Each structure stands twice: as C-alpha cells, then as structure tokens.
Amino acid sequence: MSNDRTFSTWLDDVEHRRRAAGLRRELRPRTAGSALIDLASNDYLGLVRHPEVLHGAMTALRRWGAGATGSRLVTGSTTEHQLLESELAEFVGAEAGLVFSSGYTANLGAVTALSGAGSLIVSDAGSHASLVDACRLSRARVVVAPHSDIEFLRAALATRSEERALVVTDSVFSADGDLAPLVAMHQVCRDTGAVLVVDEAHGVGVRGEGGRGLVHEVGLAGEPDIVITATLSKSLASQGGAVLASEKVRAHLIDAARTFIFDTGLAPAAVGAARAALSVLTREPHRAAAVLDRARDLARFTGAATPESAVVSVILGDPQRAVDAAAACRELGVHVGCFRPPSVPEGTSRLRLTARATLDEEELALIETVLTSVVAGASA
Incomplete structure (x- = not known):
C-alpha cells in the first residue's frame, strides 16, 4: 500500500469516527444582510457595524493601506498601534500594552516568553485552547489544576522546585461563562512568588466598571505580578490581541515573544476599528x-x-x-x-x-x- 493511500485511508477513518460521534464540523459562510438574530457571535457590545467603528477602520485603511507590510519590529508598527496600546492600558489600569495579531498569538507570546525551561506553569483546567497550546510550547513543567481549585494551586506552587512560576487562567471562562476566583488566585501567587496571567478575552467590555474587565473589578488592576491578555475581536468588534502589563513585561515581550517578533503586525484597519470601539465604550x-x-x-x-x-x-x-x-x-x-x-x-x-x-x-x-x-x- 502506498504512503498516499495510507494517508488517505487514515483521513477517511478519522472522518467516519467523527461523523459517527456527532463531532463533524462544517463551515457555514454568513451572507450579508442575513435575517437571523445572532446569539452566536462575540460582538457583545453590538459595535461591529457601529458607524464610528467603521469610520475608524476606513480612516486607518486610507492612511496606512490594507496591510501592516511587515513584522512590528521591521515596518509593521504604526503610530496607530502605539495609540491603541496606550489607550487599552489606560482603560484596564495597566502600565503598558503590546498589540499582537490575534488574542491567540498574544497568549502564545506572553506565556512562552515569560516561562521556559526550568520554570513551572499551573494552568486552570478550564483555560482556553490558546493558553493550553502556550503551555505545551513553553518547555516549562506544566501542571493542570482542577477548575478554580485554590488549595490545589497553593500546593502545586508551594512544593515546586522551580524558581519561576506562572499561573494561567481565563477571567471569564469561554464555555460556561463563570468567573475565575482572581483575588484568591492572586493571593496565592503573591504568597509563593508566582506571576498570574489572566486572559480577559470575555471580561473586557462586560465585567468591571464600564467594561474594564474582571481584574479591574476585583481591585487588582496595575499589580506588578499580574499580566493581562485580551482580544480585540469580541467586545471591541475588530481583530487582534494585546498584552497589558508593566513596562518591564512589555520590553521583555518585544525581545522574546516569538509570535510578536516573527508575525506580521496587525492590519491598520483592525487597529483603527478597535480604537474607535474602545472610544465608544468609554463614552457609553x-x-x-x-x-x-x-x-x-x-x-x-x-x-x-x-x-x-x-x-x-x-x-x-x-x-x-x-x-x-x-x-x-x-x-x-x-x-x-x-x-x-x-x-x-x-x-x-x-x-x-x-x-x-x-x-x-x-x-x-x-x-x-x-x-x-x-x-x-x-x-x-
């Protein structure tokens, strides 16, 4: 049997098993002007067609062109990117921000650059797939903690042999919509010298004063041992991601986050749209x-x-x-x-x-x- 035939047979077998289990997935392209009421998208604030958001995208498009033209470290960083970073950081109460091409790459970049061989990562069992993949790529020792289990977290950190440790979690878990016990998690991190990485993808725009996120809501904004990741594709009606943390963390990610260094910068139109959406949310x-x-x-x-x-x-x-x-x-x-x-x-x-x-x-x-x-x- 040829290698091609073996590969084809394997694909057929996998598809058959998925279909039998009810797990086959299909792409269903949306049509413009659909009459369906949408309860599936992440456009939480209803801004994806807001006139100001569209104007922000079009203005940036005309000024900078259709693409970023290169990585952020070469030609892909514009003044528009810098303004979005400072505005996002101010909004959530962080010292600085760094924009990535997606929320997924923001999580991959932050976790891998802040960990590495000889460190420990404790990841909540409910963490998003991007955090799971980041842990797998990190080269760190990874422990998966039962969902929101503070005592397990404390024991895992207290008995570690590694000097550096990260704890990673969603703030709002994407499947169930429940909230992470961030205050208790941060206290454990503070007691054991760990850093808490919080994915606010579903928190920004929904939780906290005026949508500033769960970290801000529970009084932890600006803490030096907290790193926030976020996406621009949900409440901010655009595309892209960001890491919001201290100036030291930002500088380190620019030097060490591979998904920042080697990826083309976020398209200017997406940056302009996100800035406009953030402006609307701040005002409303x-x-x-x-x-x-x-x-x-x-x-x-x-x-x-x-x-x-x-x-x-x-x-x-x-x-x-x-x-x-x-x-x-x-x-x-x-x-x-x-x-x-x-x-x-x-x-x-x-x-x-x-x-x-x-x-x-x-x-x-x-x-x-x-x-x-x-x-x-x-x-x-």
Missing part, C-alpha cells in the same frame, strides 16, 4: 451593563443558571442533540452556538448563547419563543 459605559441584562434574559428563557458574563450555556449532553437543537433554532430565525468535544468535556455538549447589548424588545420576543420551544424539545 452602560453598554457593559446591558450585556449582562440581556444575558439574564437568555438564561430566563432557557432555564439556565443566572449568568455572570455574556455567555449562557444550555447543556444538552449528547453532541447530536446539540447539533439538532442548533439547527432547529436556525430554522426558526435564531443563530446559536453549538459546542461539542473537544471544546467542552465529554457529555456536556451544549447550546452556547452569547448576549448582545443591542438586542431590542422585538428580537427578545422572538428569541424567547424559539428558545423556549427548542430547549423544551431537546430536553424531552
């Missing part, structure tokens, strides 16, 4: 509270627990049941997320609903009708 802080209000509506419609973030999970268990329920919602005019393994643990496949600040009363009425019907049918 009520949008953050509105997200949580709409999330409570979604929880009420589905019988889910009271949410702490924009994310409302409706656990159905079986992957195919979740796929069928999502399809039923779509047929009735509502687009919802469908999370299955490996995105979530086995037996917890779900509809993942994301609230948007700008949902109106007419949309909410239809959403209630659809979700009540579909969830009842899927749970029967």
